[in-house]
Amino acid sequence: MKHELTLRVNGVEYREDVEPHRSLLSVIRGELGLTGTKEGCDDSECGACMVLLDGHPVNSCSYLALQAAGREIETVEGLASDPIGRRLQQAFLEEGGIQCGFCTPGMLMSARSLLGSGEHPDEARIRRHLSGNLCRCTGYAGIVRAVLKASR
Amino acid sequence: MSVTYREPATVQEAVGLLVERPQARIVAGGTDLVVAARSGKSPLPQELLAVHRLAELRAIEELPDGGLRIGALVTHADLESSSLVAGSWSALSDASALVGSPATRHAGTVGGNLCNASPAMELGSPLLVFEAAVDLRSVEGARTMPFASFVAGPGRTARAAGELLTHVTLPAARGRGSLGSAYLRLGYREAMEIAVVGAAALVVLDADGRCADARIALTAVASTCVRAPAAEAALTGSAPDATAVERAARAAVGAASPIDDVRATAEYRRAMVAVIVKRAVEKAVERARAAAR
Numbered sequence: 001m002k003h004e005l006t007l008r009v010n011g012v013e014y015r016e017d018v019e020p021h022r023s024l025l026s027v028i029r030g031e032l033g034l035t036g037t038k039e040g041c042d043d044s045e046c047g048a049c050m051v052l053l054d055g056h057p058v059n060s061c062s063y064l065a066l067q068a069a070g071r072e073i074e075t076v077e078g079l080a081s082d083p084i085g086r087r088l089q090q091a092f093l094e095e096g097g098i099q100c101g102f103c104t105p106g107m108l109m110s111a112r113s114l115l116g117s118g119e120h121p122d123e124a125r126i127r128r129h130l131s132g133n134l135c136r137c138t139g140y141a142g143i144v145r146a147v148l149k150a151s152r
Numbered sequence: 153m154s155v156t157y158r159e160p161a162t163v164q165e166a167v168g169l170l171v172e173r174p175q176a177r178i179v180a181g182g183t184d185l186v187v188a189a190r191s192g193k194s195p196l197p198q199e200l201l202a203v204h205r206l207a208e209l210r211a212i213e214e215l216p217d218g219g220l221r222i223g224a225l226v227t228h229a230d231l232e233s234s235s236l237v238a239g240s241w242s243a244l245s246d247a248s249a250l251v252g253s254p255a256t257r258h259a260g261t262v263g264g265n266l267c268n269a270s271p272a273m274e275l276g277s278p279l280l281v282f283e284a285a286v287d288l289r290s291v292e293g294a295r296t297m298p299f300a301s302f303v304a305g306p307g308r309t310a311r312a313a314g315e316l317l318t319h320v321t322l323p324a325a326r327g328r329g330s331l332g333s334a335y336l337r338l339g340y341r342e343a344m345e346i347a348v349v350g351a352a353a354l355v356v357l358d359a360d361g362r363c364a365d366a367r368i369a370l371t372a373v374a375s376t377c378v379r380a381p382a383a384e385a386a387l388t389g390s391a392p393d394a395t396a397v398e399r400a401a402r403a404a405v406g407a408a409s410p411i412d413d414v415r416a417t418a419e420y421r422r423a424m425v426a427v428i429v430k431r432a433v434e435k436a437v438e439r440a441r442a443a444a445r
Contacts, residue, residue, distance in 0.1 A: 001154060020157030021196050023186070043191035044183065045344070047255065056229070056258040062186045063259065064179065066157055067204055110254065131343030132253025 003066055009034065010078030024068045025049045025060040028075060036076040036105050040134070047133035050106035051075050057113045057132070074112070076105035084115050088150040097146035099137035107133050111147045120151050159202045163209065163318060167291050169201055170314045176201040178316065180225055181259030183252065184268040209263070209318055212237065218324030224263025224317045228274075232257060241322060242439055243278035243333035243352045250274055250337050253344050263317045269303045269376070270346075276303065276377030277352035277369035278335050279320065287319040288312075296321075303376045328365070329358040332440030336432045337371070338424050340415075347372040348416045349424040351404070353432040355392065357440045363392045368400070368429060373408035373421050380407035383429060392437055401430035 002017040009032060016031045025042075028034050028051070040048030042061045049061040052074040079085030088111055091097070098104050107130065114121055114129045121129065126147045127140070135143060158176070160166040170176060177197035179185050181204070189196035203209075209223035212234050220241055222231070231237050231248035238245040251257050251265070251274045265275045266286065276299075284299040288311060299320065302310050311317060325331045333354040339345035350371030358364040366387035368380040383404035390396035410421035 001156065003157060020155040020200055021189075023190070044187045044252075044256065047253070050255060053258070057255040058259050059255045062182055062190050064157075064182055064186060064200075064202070066159070067179075067182070067202055113254075128343065129254055132255045 005066055005069055007032070007065070007068060007073060008071070009073045009075060010081070018065050020064065020066055022065045023061050024051070024058075024063040024065045024073075027065040028060060028073075034075050034077050038102055038105055040102065040106075044132075045134070046103070047106040047110065048103055050109040050133060052109055052113050055113060055116055057110050059132070074109065076108055079108060079112065084150070085112055088112060088115065088146070091146040091150040092143070095146040095149055096142035097138060098142075103133060103135040103137075107135065107143055111150070114147070115151050121147075123148060126151075155196060155198055155200060157200045157202065159205060161205055163206055163289055163316065166201065166203055166206060166316050167289055167314065170316065171291050173199050173201070174313045175199050178203055178267070180204050180261040180264050181227065183256050183260035184264055184270075203263075203316070215321075215324070220322040222262055222320045222322075224261060224266075224319060226262045228252075228257035228260050228262075228265070229254070231262070240325075240331075241278075241282065241333065243281060243335040243354060243436075244275065244322075246335040247274040247278045247337075247350075247352070250335075250345075256344075262320055266299070266302065266320065267309055267311060267317055269305070269307050269309050271306050271375055271377070272347040272350070272372040273303075273377065274335075274337070274347070274350070274371070277350055277371045278333070279322070280369035280377055280379055281333060281352045281354040281367040282322040283367075284320050284322045286317055287321065288315040289318045290314040290316070294318075300379070305375045325356070329356045330440045330444035331356050332436045332438065332443055334432050334435035334439060336428050336435065338428050346415065349373055349410075349421050349428050350377075351425070351428040351432040353429065353436040355387070355433065355436045355440050357437070357444060361391070361441070361444075363387050363390050363396075363437075366392075366400070366433075368404055368433070370404065370408055370425060370429070373410040373425055375409075378407050380404040380429070382406050387433065392433070397430055397433050397437070400433060401426045404429040
């Protein structure tokens with residue numbers, strides 16, 4: 001049975017009718033058409049699906065869409081609209097933090113939540129904060145350099 | 153698939169719904185229940201009771217007598233970032249910081265960790281050494297039971313079908329000296345890990361620096377987290393110097409009844425109990441000494 005769901009994503013409200021078993025990821029990509037957020041493992045192992053819920057990172061593949069009602073959701077599509085997000089994007093490009101790009105939206109969103117409060121984290125803290133995001137290409141060094149650069 | 157979903161706004165409404173729909177499974181952050189469904193471990197339940205809106209269960213409160221009351225919807229991230237918990241209930245702080253990844257910690261709850269009742273649950277051994285109690289509510293009223301009696305086995309608790317776990321309460325430390333606690337986990341990686349062996353230790357040092365009280369609990373080496381009474385006895389009344397700590401750590405092995413599984417053999421787990429208990433006790437003693445200064 002479908003339930004009415006209002007999702008607020010990147011400041012925009014969407015009204016949909018979804019079944020309770022649907023993951024937030026599937027609704028973001030499906031009904032909302034925001035395909036920047038990726039499905040990697042679909043069970044919270046890889047972090048490719050990372051979105052922010054009220055500023056905190058969440059694996060959207062394993063979060064029921066209905067439970068996200070009334071929360072502020074941020075996806076990678078919203079990054080360019082704020083200075084910290086833009087700085088992160090630029091830093092990833094400059095520091096070789098992107099190869100195939102599949103982990104990138106999740107990495108950016110996790111990093112965005114770390115830098116959200118004007119933090120200047122050190123490398124250890126950055127690595128710990130990204131511990132839920134896997135990358136099969138870069139070996140992480142470029143990603144960590146990028147976040148460090150963006151945080152300064 | 154047709155799943156029914158209810159989202160109560162109050163605890164009252166929630167326990168009423170549990171009577172109406174006894175098959176309903178409770179979901180808060182979904183980091184066990186939904187993840188298990190996504191990974192194919194167990195299908196999503198047909199009936200869901202989402203409790204994430206129950207604001208009355210989100211608080212960490214210091215009680216007038218110095219105890220700590222934690223609402224079932226407090227997340228591991230809430231615990232990790234609480235300076236109150238880090239300062240006075242360090243083992244719990246250590247444990248919450250180890251759960252999964254930042255994302256897991258922001259969604260996963262204390263109530264969920266307890267009711268999922270994994271033998272490797274991170275919060276179990278800290279709650280055992282703090283001798284915590286759990287509060288359960290139903291339409292019939294409320295009851296409290298020791299956490300030590302709450303978890304019955306892997307995935308099994310004493311929670312009745314109509315009951316909602318609402319709070320965990322940690323009693324105040326009885327001020328006979330300076331207290332220190334710690335929780336350590338052995339795994340193959342630093343994050344996104346499940347314990348191979350975990351140990352929580354709590355020590356109280358008297359004015360002469362001797363161990364007036366010691367509590368030790370083990371994770372992932374039995375069907376539930378367990379206390380290690382022989383280790384506790386070995387430590388109580390001692391200096392506690394390297395010899396005493398070593399003796400206690402070895403005595404802890406007897407409390408373990410591990411199995412071979414994908415992460416480790418029983419033999420390895422038994423050997424590592426002594427190592428991890430030693431480190432946890434050392435850390436607890438170091439913190440107790442710091443508290444005394």
